[in-house]
């Protein structure tokens with residue numbers, strides 16, 4: 001029926017159908033019932049033609065199929081059915097957590113999720129099937145959290161808490177939820193639903209894991225609260241017999257209600273002793289119906305339902321209750337609430353067209369919910385913020401992750417990555433001096449202008465903490481040590497290294513091949529590690545410059561001649577001697593801040609969603625933006641602390657230099673953390689499992705880090721360029737010569753001005769040398 005007709009006065013005559021159980025009795029005239037929006041509003045819950053499926057439209061898993069349900073105000077409605085028949089799905093549609101594919105739902109006079117309906121919100125108390133509580137909270141904190149969300153004052157919550165602790169036989173209010181037994185946790189969950197004394201209580205299997213005595217007292221309580229007609233309860237349970245205490249029972253199977261009756265009517269209708277038997281009979285009947293089935297349209301199905309229910313109802317003709325049926329309900333009979341409807345109808349004697357219009361009902365609902373114009377409440381924000389901080393505070397792992405990890409990362413970085421490597425072994429072979437007892441004991445030299453044992457003098461200059469010299473008998477053994485990984489490089493001096501070097505200086509460009517060859521320091525490096533290889537190249541080259549300056553100085557020559565004629569002035573940015581650590585540190589700071597924010601947020605929402613905690617919050621009336629806001633605020637505070645710690649460790653403990661404005665450094669780091677947080681929220685929104693979130697975070701982490709390594713590689717090249725300026729020119733005594741690695745030392749004759757010749761074959765610089773006779 002269209003809404004237009006539903007609003008009107010159309011009254012459907014009901015046609016009796018075939019008897020479900022094959023009993024034919026004489027039937028009284030059926031009363032007619034109007035089916036109007038007003039009628040739907042009068043029920044606590046009214047579901048019409050509900051269809052719901054999971055999965056894609058192409059491969060749907062139908063869970064609700066043309067389901068109709070009516071829950072009158074002031075009643076207990078027991079929703080029974082086999083596992084997987086769709087009870088939880090139906091309840092989650094009623095509380096506004098899921099949407100039907102088609103059909104409509106009215107809850108407390110409004111449609112769930114619409115403005116002013118109060119649902120989700122404090123008009124409903126929802127106990128989901130899963131525990132859906134924060135394990136880190138005590139019972140009291142749990143109650144405070146939900147109480148504040150429902151807009152209650154702390155004193156009010158405390159009062160109610162005492163009642164619920166006694167009523168539900170709960171342990172001390174200070175016990176943590178995670179330390180309670182399964183049954184106790186369920187009772188706390190039940191207490192949360194009862195906390196604010198809602199108009200509509202929706203309980204998904206509240207009595208699981210509860211002992212029979214307490215179960216009875218729970219039912220007594222439900223009966224008690226529904227007595228005055230103001231409160232309504234919908235309860236699902238697998239203990240079918242306990243549902244006898246409900247006013248109405250909905251028997252559900254395969255996404256449909258097979259019957260919706262009061263328990264005693266069901267029992268007498270089917271002549272059964274227990275509700276279980278009734279359920280079995282109805283289920284069998286449904287199966288038989290299906291076997292004989294020919295495909296029917298939805299409207300045919302509805303008609304058939306109505307017919308069946310009328311037949312069901314007809315079994316009860318001996319009773320004084322009137323029989324009623326609505327055109328839409330599909331499963332009605334002599335049930336409690338419908339009797340009520342009929343009474344209203346009968347007492348008026350006509351169909352009341354003057355009942356509240358839909359807009360009036362919404363206003364009423366608005367008055368009830370009391371928060372239609374409020375975009376948030378202090379209580380909700382307080383509850384959400386306290387929840388976020390308390391969860392972190394109580395979780396040692398998270399606290400370590402938040403505050404210890406960033407500091408540890410910075411310390412490890414500064415200790416392990418910042419400086420030059422130390423203790424790199426070099427295998428040295430020096431044939432200028434005799435090898436005894438695994439060393440060259442008599443490698444003596446003079447620090448004056450006497451040119452003896454130049455190899456020893458050079459080795460003395462090669463004395464940095466980066467290198468450890470180990471001596472070998474011959475070049476083969478030294479190279480083998482490098483191959484075995486015992487050393488990073490091998491250095492070899494020929495027997496007449498000093499003579500050849502002096503001759504090379506003296507002969508200059510006339511130097512013969514053999515002299516060039518003999519004056520060479522031969523170096524074989526393990527270049528498999530670029531950083532180490534480059535550093536060794538640099539230090540071996542710098543040692544030669546130092547050695548040559550010393551010799552020139554001792555001989556009274558200008559030592560500056562050894563320096564390459566490229567003058568590096570004060571750098572515009574950075575230091576003259578840049579530290580590898582200074583270069584990488586900004587990247588490390590940003591990476592740490594970004595990924596910690598990402599890691600923390602990407603799983604926060606997932607855990608809450610997975611455990612049903614978010615669902616519970618939505619049903620309690622929390623808006624998504626409130627959850628988001630509380631997380632952003634919490635995360636911001638955490639990020640502030642993390643950024644402070646990281647920067648403090650970097651700049652004040654490890655003396656990293658900051659030439660700019662420290663406030664800007666802090667601000668930029670925070671902004672970087674903010675982008676990590678945003679990305680974390682995106683991940684937590686798209687991932688269902690923490691595992692997937694971690695994978696996605698790492699998927700981003702690797703390219704991010706690769707770019708870092710790219711920067712490091714550029715740093716390495718810079719080092720190499722610097723290192724390549726390793727040519728010296730000198731004026732030795734009255735002789736001029738030029739020298740460069742690899743091609744020997746050239747002698748230019750006497751009385752000449754300094755000449756400069758750069759090794760252009762390898763590196764950057766090429767300067768023409770000038771031969772000037774003086």
Ligand SMILES: Nc1ncnc2c1ncn2[C@@H]1O[C@H](COP(=O)(O)OP(=O)(O)OP(=O)(O)O)[C@@H](O)[C@H]1O
Pocket residue numbers: 054055061063081082083084085086087088089090129
């Ligand atoms: N999120 C979901 N995605 C896909 N299928 C779902 C989802 N939730 C439930 N289902 C399926 O829908 C059907 C009905 O599930 P539902 O939880 O509503 O059953 P139920 O009657 O509450 O069962 P129980 O009594 O065991 O809790 C089941 O077949 C279930 O596998």
